Amino acid sequence: MKRYIALLSTFLLSTSAVTAEEMTDHRQLVEMPPQMQQMFLKNMRGHMEALDQIIAALAENDLNAAADIAETTVGSAQGKKRQCDENKPSQHKQTEHKKKAFGQFIPPAMKAMGRQLHISANEFAVVARQGDMGEAYKSLSQISSMCVACHQSFQVKSK
Secondary structure, three states: OHHHHHHHHHHHHHHHOOOHHHHOOOOEEEEEOHHHHHHHHHHHHHHHHHHHHHHHHHHOOOHHHHHHHHHHHHOOOOOOOOOOOOOOOOOOOHHHHHHHOOHHHOOHHHHHHHHHHHHHHHHHHHHHHOOOHHHHHHHHHHHHHHHHHHHHHEEEEEO
């Protein structure tokens, strides 16, 4: 028994040891003013809440509700002006919008991931409305994989 415990302890210590290389954060740092960071993080949390709602709708076998949630909360035709599109023409003065938009701080690769997230949400909605649960879950994974890729690649900090 003592030998088993010693062997188990050795195994646990060896698997929990993290090298300095593994501890190094290799994500690209994206700096923005504190107010913009808060706005950005609120937006990302909204996407996570939407993903949770989509999963809940799928659990209830309500593919149409899942599609509606994806389109209205994450899709590219969201019901509100997207903060990441600071170059898009708007009803208000461009300088006013620049003050509000966090997109001016986001690097091109991160913006591309964001656009793909919105496109994936739209594509999910189309697939979900076709009524095949398996295909809907496959399509949903395209949304979550964009979240994962972005979080693995970038870290947002206040200036």
